[in-house]
Amino acid sequence: MELIYILLVSISAAVLSLIPLGRRFAPGVTILGNLAIFLLSLRTALATAGGGEVIAVRDYLSCDSFSGLILLLVAFVGLAAAFFSCGYIATTVGATDDRKIRRYYSRFNLFLLSMLAVPIFSQLALVWIAVELTTLLSVFLVGFESTPQALEAAWKYAVLTCMGASLALIGILLLCWGLSATPQAPFTWAGLLSASPRMSPALLYTAFLFILIGFGTKAGLVPMHTWLPDAHSQAPSPICAILSGIETTAVLYCIIRLLPLFPGGAASEAGKWFVIFGLISAGVAAFLLIQTKDYKRLFAFSTVEHMGIILVAAGLGGFAAHLGAMMQIVSHTVTKSLCFFAAGTTLMATGTRSIGAIRGLIRISPVAAIFLLVGGLSIAGAPPSAVFLSEFSILKAGIINGQYLVIGLLAFFIGVAFFGIMQQINRMVFGSADIILMDNRTQLFGRAILSQRNTPPLTCILALVITLIPAILFGIYLPEPFYQLLHQAAALLGGSK
Amino acid sequence: MSPDLLVSFLTKLNALTGGVFLLCAFGLVGIRQMLTCLRIYVCQSLLLAISAVILGYYHASIHLFVVAALTIVTKVFIIPWVLRQAVGYESYAKREISQAINIPTSLLIAVVIAIFSYYIASPLLTAGAGVLEKVNLPIGMASLLIGAYTVTVRGEAVPQLLGILAMENGAFFAGISIAPNLPLIAELAAAFYVLITVLVIGLLAMRIHKMIAKTAVGELMALREE
Numbered sequence: 240m241e242l243i244y245i246l247l248v249s250i251s252a253a254v255l256s257l258i259p260l261g262r263r264f265a266p267g268v269t270i271l272g273n274l275a276i277f278l279l280s281l282r283t284a285l286a287t288a289g290g291g292e293v294i295a296v297r298d299y300l301s302c303d304s305f306s307g308l309i310l311l312l313v314a315f316v317g318l319a320a321a322f323f324s325c326g327y328i329a330t331t332v333g334a335t336d337d338r339k340i341r342r343y344y345s346r347f348n349l350f351l352l353s354m355l356a357v358p359i360f361s362q363l364a365l366v367w368i369a370v371e372l373t374t375l376l377s378v379f380l381v382g383f384e385s386t387p388q389a390l391e392a393a394w395k396y397a398v399l400t401c402m403g404a405s406l407a408l409i410g411i412l413l414l415c416w417g418l419s420a421t422p423q424a425p426f427t428w429a430g431l432l433s434a435s436p437r438m439s440p441a442l443l444y445t446a447f448l449f450i451l452i453g454f455g456t457k458a459g460l461v462p463m464h465t466w467l468p469d470a471h472s473q474a475p476s477p478i479c480a481i482l483s484g485i486e487t488t489a490v491l492y493c494i495i496r497l498l499p500l501f502p503g504g505a506a507s508e509a510g511k512w513f514v515i516f517g518l519i520s521a522g523v524a525a526f527l528l529i530q531t532k533d534y535k536r537l538f539a540f541s542t543v544e545h546m547g548i549i550l551v552a553a554g555l556g557g558f559a560a561h562l563g564a565m566m567q568i569v570s571h572t573v574t575k576s577l578c579f580f581a582a583g584t585t586l587m588a589t590g591t592r593s594i595g596a597i598r599g600l601i602r603i604s605p606v607a608a609i610f611l612l613v614g615g616l617s618i619a620g621a622p623p624s625a626v627f628l629s630e631f632s633i634l635k636a637g638i639i640n641g642q643y644l645v646i647g648l649l650a651f652f653i654g655v656a657f658f659g660i661m662q663q664i665n666r667m668v669f670g671s672a673d674i675i676l677m678d679n680r681t682q683l684f685g686r687a688i689l690s691q692r693n694t695p696p697l698t699c700i701l702a703l704v705i706t707l708i709p710a711i712l713f714g715i716y717l718p719e720p721f722y723q724l725l726h727q728a729a730a731l732l733g734g735s736k
Numbered sequence: 737m738s739p740d741l742l743v744s745f746l747t748k749l750n751a752l753t754g755g756v757f758l759l760c761a762f763g764l765v766g767i768r769q770m771l772t773c774l775r776i777y778v779c780q781s782l783l784l785a786i787s788a789v790i791l792g793y794y795h796a797s798i799h800l801f802v803v804a805a806l807t808i809v810t811k812v813f814i815i816p817w818v819l820r821q822a823v824g825y826e827s828y829a830k831r832e833i834s835q836a837i838n839i840p841t842s843l844l845i846a847v848v849i850a851i852f853s854y855y856i857a858s859p860l861l862t863a864g865a866g867v868l869e870k871v872n873l874p875i876g877m878a879s880l881l882i883g884a885y886t887v888t889v890r891g892e893a894v895p896q897l898l899g900i901l902a903m904e905n906g907a908f909f910a911g912i913s914i915a916p917n918l919p920l921i922a923e924l925a926a927a928f929y930v931l932i933t934v935l936v937i938g939l940l941a942m943r944i945h946k947m948i949a950k951t952a953v954g955e956l957m958a959l960r961e962e
Contacts, residue, residue, distance in 0.1 A: 364922035405903035416914035
């Protein structure tokens with residue numbers, strides 16, 4: 240029943256946000272709704288940690304350990320982003336424009352609803368629709384600031400991901416065709432798994448490639464990533480955190496779920512494609528990181544890199560690598576949200592997205608600077624962060640498997656990305672604060688001294704703290720039920736223990 | 737009419753529908769007049785509905801009749817109406833002059849794409865596949881991939897959106913033959929989804945039109961890597 244409540248709470252929060260009851264009503268409803276969703280998701284995820292399944296409507300709404308994990312992450316990022324939105328939107332939207340604020344929160348809740356539906360639905364055709372609704376319901380959030388750049392980003396986002404949607408659709412329909420060889424099999428993840436031995440290999444393989452390319456467009460795999468840095472940098476920061484932190488991962492979840500359908504799992508063709516796409520994404524993104532001039536784009540490219548790492552881990556095969564992939568999914572989600580919240584705080588303090596314009600952030604806004612530095616270090620994979628632990632376990636698993644070439648390349652790309660991220664962030668955080676770039680577009684220098692120190696709103700700090708805790712804590716200590724959940728989710732990918 | 741004769745007639749009718757359907761996909765690549773592009777899309781959707789009716793009769797499946805009805809309501813009536821409302825009439829009267837690749841070359845590339853889709857569909861059409869699948873699957877894939885090509889070469893908002901919708905039509909054209917027993921809720925949700933796509937992208941095009949006074953989205957190049 241929790242699953243139905245989650246969807247109901249989400250949809251009622253979206254409707255209630257539209258009621259004009261003062262400036263604080265919509266954010267309040269959103270935060271309360273997302274708190275309830277988070278608690279319900281936590282309950283669901285813990286119930287699946289033992290390896291069981293939570294079923295609300297058989298063959299339509301159900302959660303196993305892997306989808307429970309994704310559900311929990313969506314709810315967590317949603318809650319943190321709701322807190323962050325509260326301060327961010329109140330600061331950036333004009334004091335008189337209450338309607339814009341209500342529309343923002345309503346769309347925010349609808350966007351989260353579609354994202355929660357991705358792991359909750361188990362019927363594949365509905366999963367496809369949920370994935371595509373995440374695009375359509377977030378297009379106007381990406382274009383929220385209504386600048387020409389934001390609208391351009393929204394256009395690219397909508398057009399490219401809808402193209403991907405149609406490609407994935409034919410893949411899903413092919414899978415449904417393959418299912419007709421097995422009478423009475425439901426068109427769900429579990430039904431597919433039981434029917435896959437009877438499908439023709441050519442059909443399974445073609446369907447897989449269509450879905451990999453189609454959903455890969457939305458997950459930001461190179462070379463279909465071109466929309467991602469635009470959309471993930473132009474959207475308001477709390478939306479960036481959701482887009483980058485969890486939307487990409489939730490789509491990748493749909494791709495990774497196809498892996499056990501192949502006989503031999505990761506050792507089959509599917510695993511090879513994962514490794515190839517993963518290495519290309521990680522490599523290209525690592526080198527593009529170095530040349531970015533916009534710190535939100537920097538984090539967006541880092542997302543492409545992390546998607547690559549997760550795919551490589553899933554494609555390496557073996558239980559240890561799959562467990563690494565699950566840990567990477569968790570650590571990327573929490574850490575990337577932290578990074579975008581820190582970037583949003585920086586944007587509020589300085590008013591520019593340009594890396595070259597910001598020097599000595601630590602003197603302008605110490606809170607933003609500290610979180611940006613810690614977030615940058617964590618996402619780059621410095622110990623003792625959660626990303627360090629997950630990347631380390633992936634590399635270790637690969638070495639034990641004997642895949643030295645793949646691991647060598649992956650380690651090299653991670654190193655390049657570390658250098659790229661830290662070089663840019665160091666330049667922003669430290670140095671003298673009295674020169675800032677005045678105009679983002681014309682790149683003209685002007686001298687300005689920010690007189691007073693800038694403190695971000697309290698709810699923004701709260702969002703930063705609640706994402707910072709797991710981003711560091713999970714590098715040192717994983718709570719036992721949570722470890723069980725990761726364990727069961729990794730076991731679902733079909734690696735032997 | 738004897739049953740055999742009827743089946744053979746339906747098969748031929750379906751093949752004819754498929755052929756014209758593919759021709760419509762080519763039309764979207766090659767035709768510059770935006771209003772004509774929209775009419776071609778409506779025509780293609782109508783052919784999708786006809787094919788669904790033929791297949792529905794053949795499989796005796798009520799689902800496919802529902803699909804046909806939904807297709808006609810949404811794609812023949814509502815979508816063209818929404819698109820005309822969203823983007824001003826002057827945009828439709830215009831001809832799109834600048835394309836990334838000129839039209840004869842584009843059409844040649846589209847032919848290559850069509851051959852390629854027959855190539856990828858052939859290993860799937862093993863002995864078990866029916867005669868209707870053999871028509872619908874490769875033509876659906878061809879329309880899908882040609883639609884993707886249309887989106888990449890056209891620089892105006894409306895033809896790009898029509899390219900996406902043609903991709904969707906292609907996927908459904910293949911889908912009605914290979915997955916006729918998809919649950920009804922999925923069919924309903926898919927029709928709803930197509931409508932939202934048009935609404936969202938149409939509204940976005942309208943806002944871009946307000947902002948830069950034209951809908952040449954291909955000229956939006958502010959965001960890119962230096």
